[in-house]
Amino acid sequence: MLFFSAILINNFVYHYFLGICPFLGISKRIDNSLSMGVAVTFVMALTAVVSWPINHWILIPYKLDYLQIVSFILVIASLVQLVEMFIRKTSPPLYQAMGIYLPLITVNCCIMGLALLAALKEYNFAETVVFGVSAGLGFTLAIVLMAAIREQLDLADVPEPLKGAGISLIVTGIIALAFFGFSGMIK
Amino acid sequence: MPAKSFEQDFNKGLWTENPVSRQLLGMCSTLAITNAIMNGVAMGLAVSFVLVFSSLLISLLRKLIPNQVRIASYIVVIATFVTLADRFLAAYFPSMSKNLGPYVPLIVVNCIILGRAEAFASKNTVSTSVVDALGMSLGYILALLILSSIREILGSGTLLGYKVLGTWFEPWIIMILPPGAFIALGLLIAAANLIERKIKLGR
Numbered sequence: 001m002l003f004f005s006a007i008l009i010n011n012f013v014y015h016y017f018l019g020i021c022p023f024l025g026i027s028k029r030i031d032n033s034l035s036m037g038v039a040v041t042f043v044m045a046l047t048a049v050v051s052w053p054i055n056h057w058i059l060i061p062y063k064l065d066y067l068q069i070v071s072f073i074l075v076i077a078s079l080v081q082l083v084e085m086f087i088r089k090t091s092p093p094l095y096q097a098m099g100i101y102l103p104l105i106t107v108n109c110c111i112m113g114l115a116l117l118a119a120l121k122e123y124n125f126a127e128t129v130v131f132g133v134s135a136g137l138g139f140t141l142a143i144v145l146m147a148a149i150r151e152q153l154d155l156a157d158v159p160e161p162l163k164g165a166g167i168s169l170i171v172t173g174i175i176a177l178a179f180f181g182f183s184g185m186i187k
Numbered sequence: 188m189p190a191k192s193f194e195q196d197f198n199k200g201l202w203t204e205n206p207v208s209r210q211l212l213g214m215c216s217t218l219a220i221t222n223a224i225m226n227g228v229a230m231g232l233a234v235s236f237v238l239v240f241s242s243l244l245i246s247l248l249r250k251l252i253p254n255q256v257r258i259a260s261y262i263v264v265i266a267t268f269v270t271l272a273d274r275f276l277a278a279y280f281p282s283m284s285k286n287l288g289p290y291v292p293l294i295v296v297n298c299i300i301l302g303r304a305e306a307f308a309s310k311n312t313v314s315t316s317v318v319d320a321l322g323m324s325l326g327y328i329l330a331l332l333i334l335s336s337i338r339e340i341l342g343s344g345t346l347l348g349y350k351v352l353g354t355w356f357e358p359w360i361i362m363i364l365p366p367g368a369f370i371a372l373g374l375l376i377a378a379a380n381l382i383e384r385k386i387k388l389g390r
Contacts, residue, residue: 014365020214021298066274069292070266077259109215112296116289161380162373165211169373176366 002127006134009183012110013142014176016117019110023143024168033147037140041133043105044114046079048132051115052125072115080105110139145175193318200322206299207330207372208379213299216290217331218372222363224347227335228328229283233276233291235324237268238300242308242320244268249309261304262295269295299327330375337371338362 012018019040026036051072059065084102088095105111114135118128149171158167206212216234220226241264245252252260273291276284284291294300303323308316339345342362361367 017215017219017365017368018293020218021212024211024214066270069270069273069295070263073262073266073295074259077262109293109296112293113215113289116292120289159377161384162377163380166373166377166380169369169376173366173369173373176369177361180364180366 002130003134006131007138007141008179011138011142011179012113012135013139014172014179016113018113019108019139022105022108023139023146023172024165027143027146027150027168030144030147030151033143034140037136037143039102040105040108040110040139041136043076043080043083043102044111044132044136044139045129046083047076047111047115048118048128050075050079052118052123052128055115055119056125068116068119072112076105076111076115110135142175146172149175193315196315196319197322200319200324200326201329202326204323205326205330205379206302206323207327207334208376210299210302211376212302213297213327214372216293216297217334218365218368219290220287221331221335221338221368222342223339224332224335225283226286227331229276229280230287230290231324231328231331233272233287234294234297234299234327235321236272237265237294237297238303238324238327239317239320240268241265241300242303242316243313245304245308246311246313246316252309257309258301258305261301261309265300265304266295299323334368334371334375337375338367342367 006012010016013020013023022036022040027033054071054075055065055068059068059071080102084095087102114132118131123131146168150168153167153171162170200206202209204210207214207217213234216230220230241261244264245261248260248264269292272294273284276287276291303320307319311319336346339347341359342364344350344356344358359367362371
């Protein structure tokens with residue numbers, strides 16, 4: 001249930017407005033946006049795995065929850081760095097494909113949002129991990145969908161002032177409207 | 188530093204380099220909390236606080252921070268101020284803090300702040316950085332104010348909670364829901380581009 005609702009109904013892009021910057025920035029080509037989506041999903045899953053123990057075993061027992069923001073962002077930044085180094089060492093082709101997107105992920109609000117939302121909703125460990133993976137998949141779905149539309153938009157005759165960000169945002173709005181249709185699926 | 192350049196640093200945030208309409212930075216918070224004017228204003232002020240103080244501190248420390256770890260240091264500075272803002276809101280305006288939800292802590296990943304830290308505060312003196320941050324904040328608040336007014340009037344028929352449109356008006360629920368945010372912002376950016384082009388043609 002959580003899995004599908006995070007992909008379709010509470011989609012990070014369409015519902016929480018998280019990750020809009022990369023969503024608008026990297027959604028020009030389908031293949032690039034697919035790599036970005038995979039990289040984000042991967043880091044999100046890892047963040048979920050790491051941030052939950054930190055929050056529940058260190059921050060909450062010692063009443064340090066006001067350090068949540070600082071510690072989550074440091075966890076994410078170092079995680080991204082580690083993943084980057086690990087991939088560069090073990091799989092150069094994967095690094096080629098994902099490499100340039102990884103540093104960008106640190107400031108992707110998706111990841112931080114995931115850590116914060118999971119803490120806010122008091123998910124248990126398994127729920128947090130499922131939430132992370134499905135939110136990542138939801139982001140991938142959104143960004144690939146957007147890229148597919150934008151590839152077509154290049155051929156369309158769009159009024160001059162609307163070109164670029166304007167039309168992309170309006171298209172996003174219309175897709176978000178369509179995604180509302182899913183909200184009746186799960187109560 | 189002549190006064191002229193202070194003015195330029197301040198003004199560019201308002202229009203030519205407006206963070207929302209021209210640089211497309213800080214989109215997440217812009218879209219998420221502009222369903223009512225009060226939320227927009229509170230968010231604008233919180234972002235301004237963080238932006239001004241982190242610009243101040245980063246420009247003060249710019250010669251001390253080693254180049255390799257600068258991004259990490261900026262993030263820690265920003266996160267500190269975000270925590271301050273978050274705790275302050277939770278303590279004095281609990282209902283507002285509840286409305287804004289996770290978007291206050293999310294200021295830490297707001298690209299405006301890291302963007303200004305990297306592009307401006309790390310290379311300029313303390314006073315110019317603060318002026319730049321003030322200009323950017325004002326531009327951001329302005330954009331939030333416009334967007335949230337449009338959405339509140341059309342979406343609930345109210346302005347700051349007061350009814351401004353008569354009973355004949357059927358609120359466009361869509362405007363306070365996420366899709367309305369995307370569409371309104373898209374049109375707003377288009378309008379900004381249109382005005383920009385008129386100005387250019389006029390010259």
